Amino acid sequence: MDDHQFSQLLDRLDLSWQGYRKVRKGVKKRIGRHMQRLGCHNLEEYFHIMDNSPEVLRDVELLMTISISRFFRDRQLWQALEEEIIPDILNKYSDEINVWSAGCAQGQEAYSFKILWDMLKTRFDKLPKLQLWATDVNPDYLNKAVEGAYIGSTLKEVSEDIRTTCFRASEDRSLYFIADHLKKGIRWETYDLIRQPPPVKKFQIIFLRNNLLTYYRQEVKESAFLKVVDSLAGGGFLIIGTHEKLPLQARALSQFKRYSYIFRRGRK
Numbered sequence: 001m002d003d004h005q006f007s008q009l010l011d012r013l014d015l016s017w018q019g020y021r022k023v024r025k026g027v028k029k030r031i032g033r034h035m036q037r038l039g040c041h042n043l044e045e046y047f048h049i050m051d052n053s054p055e056v057l058r059d060v061e062l063l064m065t066i067s068i069s070r071f072f073r074d075r076q077l078w079q080a081l082e083e084e085i086i087p088d089i090l091n092k093y094s095d096e097i098n099v100w101s102a103g104c105a106q107g108q109e110a111y112s113f114k115i116l117w118d119m120l121k122t123r124f125d126k127l128p129k130l131q132l133w134a135t136d137v138n139p140d141y142l143n144k145a146v147e148g149a150y151i152g153s154t155l156k157e158v159s160e161d162i163r164t165t166c167f168r169a170s171e172d173r174s175l176y177f178i179a180d181h182l183k184k185g186i187r188w189e190t191y192d193l194i195r196q197p198p199p200v201k202k203f204q205i206i207f208l209r210n211n212l213l214t215y216y217r218q219e220v221k222e223s224a225f226l227k228v229v230d231s232l233a234g235g236g237f238l239i240i241g242t243h244e245k246l247p248l249q250a251r252a253l254s255q256f257k258r259y260s261y262i263f264r265r266g267r268k
Contacts, residue, residue, distance in 0.1 A: 001028045001035075005043050012047060013064060019215040023066055030063045065138045066215065067105040070154040071112050073209075074242050080259060081205075082116055085237050089204050092235060093128050098203045101134040102193060102228060103211030107145025107178075107186075108154055110134035113207075114182045115166050133199070135191035142188045148178035193224045202233035210241040222247045229253065234267040 001009075006028055007017055020027060038056070040046040050057045072078050089097055101110040110132060117130055136142055155163060155176055167176040193212050208228055212221050225247050232238055238253060240246070242261045246253070256262040 001032050001043075006031075008043060009046075009060075012050070013061060014217045014220045015064060015215055016217050020064075023068065027064060027066075031060070034060065034063055062138050062140070064215075065105075065136075065141070066211075067138075067141050067144075069105050069108045069210070070157060071108045071115075071150075072157045073108070073112075075157055077239065077242070077259075077261070078112065078116060080262065081113075082120070084257070085205070085262070086116075086120065089235075089237075090124065090128070093204060094126075096129040096131060097205070098131045098201055098233075099133070099205045099207075100199070100203045100231070101132070101207045102191075103208065104134040104136050104141075104145065104188075105138075105211075106141050106150075107134060107148065107188075108150070109207055109209070110145070110186055111148070111178050111182055114186065115162060118166075118182070130185060131187070131201075132185060133187045133189065133201075133203075135189050137190065137192045139190050142190060146183075146188055148183060149175050150178070151175060193228070194220060198227040198231045201231070202236070203231055204233050204236045205239065206232055206236070207239050209239060210244070213240055213244045213247060218247060226250070229265070232265045234265055236265050238263045238265065 003024070006020075006024055009031065010017055010020060035046050038046070038049055040049065050060055099113060101113070104110050113132065114130075117127070121127060134142075134145065136145075150167075152173065152175075155167070158167075163176070166179050166182060168179065169176050194216070206228060208225075212224055212228075216224070229238065229250050229252055232252075237256065240261050240263075244261065246263070252265050253263040254266065256264045
């Protein structure tokens with residue numbers, strides 16, 4: 001599959017060329033293997049099967065998903081969470097806080113938050129109950145997240161102390177397994193940001209990083225983005241990728257301090 005054909009596929013799926021440009025090599029290989037399994041000799045045959053089989057279309061959509069991530073990705077963000085955002089939230093909520101990792105891939109972001117939350121227990125006398133919801137459209141990614149096994153490169157921003165206390169290394173150190181106590185209290189769920197209605201609950205923190213705003217076309221991500229904003233509690237924080245931009249100006253949101261990728265919802 002050449003780039004022109006890949007671009008046609010992206011258009012058919014309402015996906016963004018700019019978002020896939022740097023990761024397209026691996027995705028094209030996955031799609032090529034899928035076409036072979038289906039006996040498709042060209043893109044037209046592939047599109048015909050997709051148009052007549054919802055199951056095949058769904059398989060293609062899942063093959064287009066990206067799972068690239070790592071623990072504590074963008075260290076400055078996690079410092080902001082530890083030093084500014086979470087203390088701000090704790091001043092207003094004493095019983096429970098709700099956090100949503102939307103598009104969690106294989107769980108590195110959700111587990112990073114759990115690790116940070118555990119670290120904060122040494123600084124605060126009592127933390128509220130944490131309800132952490134981690135969702136992704138790809139169930140295979142969620143299965144891997146539940147397993148909690150990661151290659152070493154995903155831990156490159158993890159300190160040696162955290163690596164020792166929060167992970168168990170395999171004998172050859174090719175894999176690192178998240179500690180069992182960190183798995184507790186995370187609700188893993190398949191969720192489609194594009195097609196499903198917004199969650200009923202309101203969240204104090206929503207991570208929406210490097211998925212919806214990167215890989216979808218403008219007209220698609222706008223409506224999905226508004227659903228996410230609607231799920232944010234008054235005074236809550238929306239966190240996007242450090243190189244991402246909001247798809248539209250939402251009056252409810254304002255940039256948080258100096259961080260171009262953290263937004264706060266005004267109180268109603």
